[in-house]
Amino acid sequence: RKEVEQDPGPFNVPEGATVAFNCTYSNSASQSFFWYRQDCRKEPKLLMSVYSSGNEDGRFTAQLNRASQYISLLIRDSKLSDSATYLCVVNVVGNQFYFGTGTSLTVIP
Amino acid sequence: DVKVTQSSRYLVKRTGEKVFLECVQDMDHENMFWYRQDPGLGLRLIYFSYDVKMKEKGDIPEGYSVSREKKERFSLILESASTNQTSMYLCASRSHRVTGYTFGSGTRLTVV
Numbered sequence: 001r002k003e004v005e006q007d008p009g010p011f012n013v014p015e016g017a018t019v020a021f022n023c024t025y026s027n028s029a030s031q032s033f034f035w036y037r038q039d040c041r042k043e044p045k046l047l048m049s050v051y052s053s054g055n056e057d058g059r060f061t062a063q064l065n066r067a068s069q070y071i072s073l074l075i076r077d078s079k080l081s082d083s084a085t086y087l088c089v090v091n092v093v094g095n096q097f098y099f100g101t102g103t104s105l106t107v108i109p
Numbered sequence: 110d111v112k113v114t115q116s117s118r119y120l121v122k123r124t125g126e127k128v129f130l131e132c133v134q135d136m137d138h139e140n141m142f143w144y145r146q147d148p149g150l151g152l153r154l155i156y157f158s159y160d161v162k163m164k165e166k167g168d169i170p171e172g173y174s175v176s177r178e179k180k181e182r183f184s185l186i187l188e189s190a191s192t193n194q195t196s197m198y199l200c201a202s203r204s205h206r207v208t209g210y211t212f213g214s215g216t217r218l219t220v221v
Contacts, residue, residue, distance in 0.1 A: 008149075032208045034208075034209060041217075042214065042215070043212035043213060043214050043215050044199075044212050045212070046209045046211075049208070087151075087152075089210075091208060095140055095142075095159060097210070099144075101149060101150065101151035102151060
C-alpha cells in the first residue's frame with residue numbers, strides 16, 4: 001500500500017469554478033502535512049502547510065481529517081494561473097517525507 | 110529566500126558513463142535530499158544527508174552514491190549510467206527548524 005495516494009485527475013474546470021482535491025495517507029503517526037504546486041517542467045514549490053484546525057490562504061483552503069487519514073485542498077474562484085499539478089506531502093517523523101504522485105488541474109477559459 | 114541551485118538543467122550521457130549531479134544551497138540547511146521524479150511514480154527518495162559526511166539511503170539507492178563534504182553541497186553520483194536512470198532529478202534542502210522543503214530547479218538527465 002502506498003504511503004500517500006492522490007487521484008491523478010486530470011481535473012479540467014472552467015474559470016471561476018471551485019475544485020477540491022483529496023489525499024489519503026496510510027501512517028496514522030504522520031505529523032505534518034503539506035500541499036506543493038508543480039508547474040510543467042518546473043520544481044515543486046510549497047503552496048501551504050496543513051494544520052489540524054484547517055487553514056486558509058486567499059482562495060486556497062486546506063483541511064486535515066486525522067480520523068479518516070486524509071487531507072484536502074479547496075481552490076475557490078479558479079484562475080487560469082492555477083493550472084498545475086498539486087502534490088500532497090506527508091511527514092511521518094524527522095526526514096521521512098512521502099509524496100503523492102500529484103493531481104493535475106487545468107483551468108479552462 | 111532560500112536558494113537551491115542544481116548545476117545543470119539538461120544533461121545527455123552515454124550508458125556506462127560516470128555522472129555527477131551537483132547541488133548547492135545557500136541557507137545553511139542541515140538536511141539535503143536527492144529525488145528522482147518519473148511520470149506515474151511521483152518523487153522517490155534516492156539518498157539524503159542530515160549533516161556533513163553523513164548520508165542515508167532512501168527508497169531507491171541502487172546504482173547511485175552521494176557525497177557531502179561541505180554543508181552547502183550535496184552531490185549525486187551515477188557510478189555507471191544506465192538507460193533506466195533517465196529521469197528528472199530534484200535536489201532539496203530543509204532546516205531542522207523548518208519542516209518544508211525547498212527544491213532546486215531540477216536536472217533532466219537522459220542516458221542514451
